[in-house]
Amino acid sequence: MAPGIIYTSCVLGAIAIYVLLSPGRPALKPVGIVLGLGALGWVFKASIEAVADGPAGLGIPEGLTDDGPGVFFYVFSAIAIAAAVRMITHSRPVYAALYFVMVVLSSAALFLLLEAEFLAFALVIVYAGAILITYLFVLMLAQQAPQPGDETAQPDYDVFPREPAAAVTVGFVMLALLGDAIVQGVLFLDPPAEPTGPVVSENIERVGLALVGDFPVSLELAGVILLMAMYGAVVLARRQIEMSQGVPR
């Protein structure tokens, strides 16, 4: 893929995310959506054409037909990216959390494509099931009382982002460099490993054996981290503080 495509689509995506982030001009939002989808579709089209020239593939069967592109990859990657953009641009935190669930589900689908079945299900259970529920509980605990007279009013800090132009510029300059490095850099890697024989064990069996066989110290350390996090959360939650009645700033 030519570097020009990456740079141009980064510029388009940066404009799209800036327009979607900044409040107040609802007429420009469809322009941002069209620009963002156009940039994404352009990169997808270029990558479909680039793999037709045949760099080393991952050996992943590509989906519905024998000669089509990797339909599932493109669909789930597009869903993940669109939901991520919607998550950082939505002004209501509860919707941001729900869009993050969508990102988690579609990246679990990408894990399935990469033959990491155990982690795909663990991701759904741990992230979408446990962590996101914690976030939703805290969002409900820490809701501000609605203003009298206007229940749908939102606090300023949710509506107005902080320095969106600077954030988008920094982010997409990094993304352009990263994308260029990825596209050029994978050419210098060793060719992908070929499976040496028939796969004899399940994915979950291999993950479990590697976890306790190859990384036992890391496993113990993960247990210590979880224990310390539990202690920390208990200590933080036990402290008694009177709800302040002050004016929110």
Added chain:
Amino acid sequence: MTNLTLSHFLLTSAVLFIIGLIGFVSRRNMIVMFLCTELMFQGAAIAMIAFGRYHLDISGQVFVIFILTVAAAEAALALGLVVLLFRYRPTLSAEAWSELGEP
């Protein structure tokens, strides 16, 4: 015929990571900022698994298990802190705490 390469997955993970970065820098709600760090974890996890699949090495997946562990610990601690801070000042804005420092 196989069509998906390593760079497909790496580009997806880079885009997710950068979107999380932009959200972390530009959003002002503390809970949404922590959600954006989780989005960055997602991007990193996709890259790990893609490299593990490329080299047919299972340790990429083992590393993602540790990412999940750290994400769970971080969510518990960060959300506990957010609830604590919310009791001091009833706002979720990160800027309410911008003058923290030595007394």
